[in-house]
Amino acid sequence: EAEVAQSPRYKITEKSQAVAFWCDPISGHATLYWYRQILGQGPELLVQFQDESVVDDSQLPKDRFSAERLKGVDSTLKIQPAELGDSAMYLCASGTVEAFFGQGTRLTVV
Amino acid sequence: EDQVTQSPEALRLQEGESSSLNCSYTVSGLRGLFWYRQDPGKGPEFLFTLYSAGEEKEKERLKATLTKKESFLHITAPKPEDSATYLCAANQIPIKAAGNKLTFGGGTRVLVKP
Numbered sequence: 001e002a003e004v005a006q007s008p009r010y011k012i013t014e015k016s017q018a019v020a021f022w023c024d025p026i027s028g029h030a031t032l033y034w035y036r037q038i039l040g041q042g043p044e045l046l047v048q049f050q051d052e053s054v055v056d057d058s059q060l061p062k063d064r065f066s067a068e069r070l071k072g073v074d075s076t077l078k079i080q081p082a083e084l085g086d087s088a089m090y091l092c093a094s095g096t097v098e099a100f101f102g103q104g105t106r107l108t109v110v
Numbered sequence: 111e112d113q114v115t116q117s118p119e120a121l122r123l124q125e126g127e128s129s130s131l132n133c134s135y136t137v138s139g140l141r142g143l144f145w146y147r148q149d150p151g152k153g154p155e156f157l158f159t160l161y162s163a164g165e166e167k168e169k170e171r172l173k174a175t176l177t178k179k180e181s182f183l184h185i186t187a188p189k190p191e192d193s194a195t196y197l198c199a200a201n202q203i204p205i206k207a208a209g210n211k212l213t214f215g216g217g218t219r220v221l222v223k224p
Contacts, residue, residue: 031210042197042214091153098144099212101153
């Protein structure tokens with residue numbers, strides 16, 4: 001069964017350091033989402049791609065976050081510099097209609 | 111403003127005690143309503159899509175229904191393995207972009223005690 005792959009599963013980083021997350025969507029899915037989920041809350045959209053183009057990054061803190069999806073396949077989300085408040089689960093999803101999620105990256109900023 | 115609200119925030123059930131979770135939504139251009147299950151430390155797992163008022167979907171002990179303003183997830187005779195957070199999401203036609211726009215509720219944490 002096809003799955004969305006994310007790495008790493010866990011990441012601990014010091015504040016002011018750079019951190020990057022990787023996502024490989026299900027093959028053939030044009031839409032790719034990056035969500036942030038704080039413990040006890042629902043996921044919040046950071047950025048959405050349609051193929052290689054960003055279609056919604058209105059909630060992405062662009063002073064420190066960046067995302068790319070070169071060639072419209074896998075994607076990278078970067079934070080530089082990381083802040084304590086960035087500690088959360090970062091989820092990648094892909095889909096055509098329904099969105100299917102990966103297992104996420106749990107980020108802890110110390 | 112587009113909004114999806116889930117209630118209650120948390121639900122404690124005895125094994126076999128049926129209950130319902132609510133997802134109310136105020137969104138424009140609704141294209142569908144999704145339900146997900148999320149286990150601690152894992153990504154959400156897709157359960158159902160509902161497209162129109164009156165539609166129902168079932169999977170094992172779970173049944174999802176949809177009206178024009180809300181959706182319900184009914185858990186019939188739950189077992190401890192049904193313990194999880196249940197998330198709903200409204201799928202909308204975005205104003206300026208292609209694809210879909212998903213807005214999630216805050217989730218309902220369900221604990222089923224044996």
